[in-house]
Amino acid sequence: MPDRFVTCGFSELRRAHDGLEGPRQPNQASDSRSDLYMLMRQPCPDLQFAYSPPFGATLTEKGVQFSVFSRSATEMRLLLYNKVTDREPAQVIDFDRGTDRWGDVWSLHVPGLEAGQLYHFQASGPWEPENGHRFDSTARLIDPYAQALAGTYQKQTDGVVRPPKCVVVDGTFDWEGDRHVRRDVSESIIYEMHVRGFTKSKTAKVKAPGSYLGVIEKIPYLKSLGVTSVELMPVHEFPIRDPQGKKLSRPNYWGYDPMAFFAPHRGYAHDSAPGAQVNEFKQMVKALHSAGIEVILDVVFNHTCEGNEQGPTLSFKGLENQVYYILSEGQHYCNYSGCGNTINGNHPVVREMIFHCLRHWVHNYHIDGFRFDLASILSRDRSGNLIPNPPMVELIAEDPMLADTKIIAEAWDAAGAYQVGSFGNHRWAEWNGRYRDDVRGFWRGDAGTLGPLATRLAGSSDLYQHAGRPPSCSVNLVTTHDGFTMNDLVSYKDKHNEANGEDNNDGDNHNISDNYGVEGPTRKKAISTIRSQQVRNMLATLLTSQGVPMIVSGDEARRTQKGNNNAYCQDTDISWFDWRLVEKNADLVRFVSALIDFRKNQPTIRRREYLTGQPVDGRKVPDVSWYGPSGDPLNWDQGELAMAAYIAAPSRIDDPEGLGRDVILMFNSTGDHREFHFPAIARGTQWNLFVDTAAAPPEDIYPDVDGPMPPNNRIVEVGRHSMRIYVCNAPPK
Structure with a gap:
C-alpha cells in the first residue's frame, strides 16, 4: 500500500496523529508540540514525511486549490484543459478580486477536479516596461510552483504563447521505508552525469533509453565502479522541441534553461502520460538509494528560459516581472548569468520560492543534496551588487529542513564574480576551479605548478582553512560537463565546436590542454601511450587528493x-x-574502480582535518612531508616538476579502526625517466606498489595493494609523465 504522508504543518501532524491513536477525547490536550513528539514515537513504518508548498495546485478531498502570487495583477484567470494537445482551454475561470484574493495571493478552489488536470494561469495588469511591468493578458502562464508539465512549447502561429501545460499531481508514492543515505560528505565520490545522455545511445542496450528508468538499469555499473553519489545535471523543467520537431532558437540539451523549478523534466520520462515523470523520478531515486548511492541535483536558481526583453512571456514575466528578475533602471534585464536575465534571488518572495523548492525536492523526492549553478548570483542583492554575508546563502546553510542535505556551490557567475574559497560557511562545499587548473597545469608541464599541485593535493587549505572550513569543502575536479572530457583534454589543444552552429566562437578558449603531437585521434603509438598515461595521472591524482573527488560520467572509459x-x-x-x-x-x-575502492578503505587520503606537517600520535613521522627525487626534503624553488609526498596514516581519533596506512605518492611531470629515492623515514618499513601509470595494464594498478616491493636500495624509476603510489603494508606503530 502507498505510504501515508505527513506534511510540514502542525495541523496535518495532528491529523496524522489522530489517525494513529484514534480520535482525541473532548478534554484531551491538543498541544501541537506534544502531538509531534508522540507522532515521532509511533512505530509505523509506512508513515512518510512530506512537504506541502503553500502555492501551486493542491489536491483536496473535494477538488483542487490553486494559489499564485501576483502583487500587480488586476485580474487572474485559471485555464483548464482536457487534453495535452488542446490549443484552447475547455474552461476559463475568473478569480474574484473580492473573495479569491488574499493580500498578494490569488487562491481559488475548484471542486470536482482530480490529479492529472491540466491548467495554466493568465494574468492581466499594466504593460509598463519602463516600470518593470510586462503583463500580457493573452499569455498562458506556467504556474511557478507547478509540480509537473505536459506537452511542449508550441509555435506561436497566431501570436499566442502556448507553453507546456501544468499538471495537478498526486504525490502519493510507496517509498517502502526509503530514507536519505546520509553519508558524510568527506566520504563522498561524486559522479556527474546527464540523465538522458547516460543511456540514450543504442549501445546502452536498455529498455528505457534516455530516461529515469534507464538510469535504474545501469545501477549495477555504478555500483561496480564504486561511486557514492550521482550529481544529475538539471532535471527541473526546461524547453524541448515543439510538435513539428523543430528546435528552439537555442536548444539546451544540458538543461541549464529552467522553466519550472518544482517539476522533474518530462523529457526524461519513459511513459508519455502527463505526470508520469513524477513517479519515474521517484523510482530512480529509490533504486539508487537501495544501492547506497546518493542523488545530488544540479539546480539553476540564477536565470530562466524567458530571456531578456526579446524573450517570450511564459511564467514569471507575466505574473510579477519586477519581483522575479533583477532589472536595471527598472526595466532592462541584468545579465549576470550570461543567459539573458538574472533571478532576483534575494527578494523575499523569490527567496521563499527557492526555499520551498529545495524542501520539496528533499522531502518529496528524497534528494540528498544540491549543486548550485552560478551560485555567486545568490550573493547579489536586488540591485545586482555583491554583498557580504548574503541572507540567501546563509539561510540555505542554516535551514533545519535541509540539515541532512549536501550543498555545493559553483562559486562564480558570468559577470566576473569569483568566490572560490569564500562562499558561505562550513556547510557549503564548492567546485574547486583552482584545483582543476593547477592539476591540469602540472601534468601538462607548466612552469611554477609544483607548489600549487602540493597545495591542491593536501586539500586546498589556502582557500578554506582560514574560514574554519574543512577539506571536504573542496569538491576536487579535473573535468566537468562544461569543457573537454578527460579524453579530449589530452587529445586536443583547441576547441572544435563547429557542430554547435556558432562558428566555433562559443566555449572557453582557456582549456590547459594538449594533444601531444596530433590534434584529435591518432594511431601513433607514442602519442597514444602518453595520452593514456596522462588520463591515468589526472584520475589518480584526483582520487588520492584530500577533499571530495568528482568524476564526469564517461571519463572512466575515455x-x-x-x-x-x-x-x-x-x-x-x-x-x-x-x-x-x-x-x-x-x-x-578497472583502474578507476580500484582507485575508488582504495579511497573508500583508506582514511589516509580522505581526512576530515588539514595536514599540518607535524607528527601524528607521538610518531616521528609528520602527517605530510615533501621530498625531491633524491629523497631529501623538497626544494620548492626547483624548476623541475618532480616530487614525492609522504602522507602518514591518521590518528586513532580520526581512524578508530586502524585501517589507515602510510602512503607515498611520486610525481614526475618531466619528459625524462627519473630515479626516486625513498626518504629516510620510509626505509624501516615494507612497501607495496599500488599504482604505476607508466606501466602497461594490468600492471598499472594492483587492486589488492600487493604490487612489487621496491628494491633493497629503495631506489625506483618513475617513467616520464607518470606517477607511482606505494602503500605501507602494515599499520603504523
Missing part, C-alpha cells in the same frame, strides 16, 4: 566529444555515453 568543449546543444552521439567504450577501455575502468 568518452569523447570530438573536441567539443561546449556541447550544451548536442543531443547527439557527441554527448551520449558510448557504452562500447566500457569494454574497449576496460583496463581504465
